[in-house]
Amino acid sequence: MQYIQKGFTLIELMIVVAIIGILAAVAIPSYQDYTKKAKFSEVLSISDSYKQAVALCHADLNTFTGCNAGTQGIPATPTVATTGLATGGTVTNGVITFTGTAAAGGYTFVLTPTLNAQGTAITWAQTGTCLGVKYCK
Template sequence: MKRIQQGFTLIELMIVVAIIGILAAVAIPAYQDYTVRAKLSELTSLTSPARMAIGVYCSDNGGSFTALTGASLSAASGSVTLGDNVIPLPGAAKYTASANVTAANGMVTAVAGPTTSGLPATVAGTNITWTPTCSTAGTTWAVAGSIPAKFYPKP
């Protein structure tokens, strides 16, 4: 007599559950890193007007930062008012605590917000710095900071 199989065996079901468990073990940490990078992109976008002003200043001054001040950056780009070298953040800044420009060398520093803003403890209160290299060919940026390197933005 022929017997027709009408379902899955216990071993087949256990194999499927094991495969799903392995995929979840790999996917969840990758997704968490992705969400942190997405939140930290706010630091990059809020400091981009200052970095643009530094690039314009570099181009206008023959590849030199010798006379760089907050006032000269404000003159280079009407959209950025640096005053005492502190970049004003919009009221909607959720993950950025502060940002500033060092007038002597044009280094832009952004500090991540606290854990209450939704950032994990590993990145809360850490910073990202963009250090410019000014030449007649243009401005290049080196990215560093106290955040883990896997969360660095692309320069």
């Protein structure tokens, strides 16, 4: 009589479960980091929206001194309840600083304006703790 195998053996099933476990152990931390990076993008977009207001303030005053949040046409910085992923931010003398919540990694993003040599264009230097983990450019 000829025996035909139907189904998988226990060892084959255990090997499949082990492989899935290894893949999950590698994928889940990467996914969590990716979601934090995506959440931090809200912090980046909020801080980037202040660049135009600071540029207009500089055009009016011909200096970055006095270009602060809530003055000279620069909007007041949002609160945590408004954004959800930024713990808040500041704009002081044209320097824009925002920090993400723990859900967004808790990193800081700073934009510092400088004029080019001709005094006709503003360049923005990016600094902060987000650079080390590559959450910002």
